[in-house]
Amino acid sequence: MFYKFLLCILMFTKECFTNDVNSNVSADMIKMGEQMELGTWVPRVVNGYPAKLGDxxxxxxxxxxxxxxxNLYMTxxxxxxxxxxxxxxxxxCFEERGI
Structure with a gap:
């Protein structure tokens, strides 16, 4: 079972790190351990498509x-x-912020 799990991770992990057209942040812009600038949009959907308002x-x-x-908010x-x-x-979502 462990080997099947490991194989699954190896097969599908690369899809999580994409330079697909849906991403406006290139891999060299993201450094391990660094925080992105506030307001930077970094999508994490693989093989998705943009949704229209109301979808x-x-x-x-x-x-x-x-x-x-x-009037600046952060998701x-x-x-x-x-x-x-x-x-x-x-x-x-709420416990870590004391809400």
Whole structure:
């Protein structure tokens, strides 16, 4: 079982690091351990396609106010709408920020 798992990782890991046309950040721009500039968009979808506004109405971006004067927000997590007034997300999205 372990060898099947390892083989799976080796076969599909390279797809996570792509210079596909959907990515506006080249591999040489990202250095291990360095933080990207605030506001830099780095997609992590493999073999996907851009969604139009309204294509995924159940998907939510949870944002954190970074700079009130500049009205600048940072996406900290995602969530899924499960009812008209309820969403589900990972606990670490709020626990790590003391919310």
């Amino acid at each position: 995924v109405p159940y998907q939510i971006a949870i944002k954190f106010l970074v700079n009130r004067a500049r 900290i997590c995602g969530a899924t709408l499960v009812a008209p007034n309820k969403m589900i997300t990972a606990a670490h």
